[in-house]
Amino acid sequence: MLSNTDLQTLFLTFKVASFATFLMLLLGTPLAWWLARTRSAWKGVINAVVSLPLVLPPTVLGFYLLILMGPTGTIGQITHWLGLGTLPFTFAGLVVASVLYSLPFVVQPLQTAFASIGEQPLEAAATLRASPLDTFFSVIVPMAKPGFLTATILGFTHTVGEFGVVLMIGGNIPDKTRVVSVQIYNHVEALEYTEAHWLAGYLLAFSFIVLLLLYTTLKTQPVTHQLK
C-alpha cells in the first residue's frame, strides 16, 4: 500500500496541478482568443513560442529555468527585487515552471474551439448590443465549453505527469517539490520496486480514468453539434 510520504507526494502533485491549471486558464484564454482571431504577423511567432514545450526536452526547459530563475538569472533578479527570493526549490517555482511546460495543452484546444465559433454568433451578439464581456461569458464560453473542458483536463493531467522539469529545479523537498513522478523515479532508483509499482499503478489508473471521462463526455457534445 501507499506510505504516508507517498500520499504526501500525490497530494502535493494535485496541488501543483490545480494551481498551474488555474493560472493557465487565466493566461491561456486571452492568449488563445488573440491567436484564434488575429491577422497579425506575430501570430506565427507567438504560436511557435507557446508550442515550444511540446517539442523541447523537459530537461532543456528545466535547465534554462534553473539558470534564469537563479540568483544571477534575469527572472531571479526580478523576483529578488520584488522581495520574493528565488524560485527554484519552491512550490511557487514549480507552479511557474508547470505553467510554461503545460501551456500549449491549454492554449491549443481553446484556440481551436474559439476559431470554430466563427464570426456569425459574435455579429449577432453585437447587433443585440451585448458588451464584449457579456458576449464572452454568454456566447463564447458556452460555445467553447468542450474546448475549455479539454484544456482543463489536458493541462491538469500533463502537469501531473511532469518529471524532467521538476527534477531539474525541484530539489526533492518533502511537501514542497517532491511530486509523484519524482517519487516513483526515486523508488525505482533505490530498487524499491514494490513501492514504485503501487504509486505508478495509482497514476496509471488516474490518468486512464480521467482521459476516459474526457473522451466519453466529449463524444456526447462535440463542437460541431453545438454550432448547428
Next chain:
Amino acid sequence: MLITTFQRTSIIVALLLFGQSGWSATVLVAVAANFSKPMTDIAAEFEKETGHRANLALGSSGKFVSQMENGGPFEVLLSADEKGPEKLEQAGLTVPNTRFVYALGKLVLWSTMPDYVDNQGKILSTGDFKHLALADSKLAPYGVAAVEVLKNMKLFDKLQLFFVQGENIAQTYQFISTANAELGFIALSQVLENGKIANGSGWIIPDNLYAPIRQGAVLLKNGAENPAALALLEFLKSAPALAIIKKYGYALAQ
C-alpha cells in the same frame, strides 16, 4: 603483375575496415557521476596505451544497477559504492572475482562564492544560507556521507529544513554552480583542478567525520569475452591511471 584500380581500392578498404580489429575493441562502461572527470582522462590514456576504446555512460550508480538487472548493455561498472557491484554479483550478473575498490571518494563542502566556506566548516552553524545542497542519501553514497558529516557535527536536525537534494552528485553540483543553492556537499573531484579547488570556496571534509566512500568496479557478464573490458580493469590498477585518480583528489585503496 598489375594490380587493377579495383583491387587496390579493395585492399585499402579492407585495411581500413579490418586493419585494427584484431587488436582493438570497444568497451561500454557505466561510470558513476562523481568519477566522470577522472574517467574521461583515464579513457584517453587507455586508448593511447592499448588501442582499445572505452565508451562512457555517466549517471547514478543506482540507475545503472537497476538497468543491469533488467538486461542493460554495460560491460564494466564503476560504481560510487561497493553495494551496487555486490548486488549485481549476488544476482550472478558479474564475472566472479573481478570486483575491487578503485578509489576512495572525498567529500567537499563547496560554494561558488569566494571566502564563503571556511576551512573548518563553521559556516554550517553560523551561516545565513537558505539552501544546502546534497545528493539524495537514499540514492547516492556521497549523500550518505554528507548526512553522516552533519550528524557527527550535531547539525542534521537543524539543517534538514534547508536541504535541496540532487538525484545524483552531478545534479547537486548543478544546484550549487548555478548559485541556486548557496553551498552544498559534493565530490572533491568535481571542483578540483590541478590539485586546487578551482572556483569559489570549499572545505575538504576531514576523514574522521564520515566512513570512507569505497567505490567499487566490476566486470559484468556482458564484457566477459571482451578484451577491451579486461584491459580496462587492468588499466585502472596501473600507475598512469592511479596518478589520474589521485590528481582528482581521491585516495587509493591500500
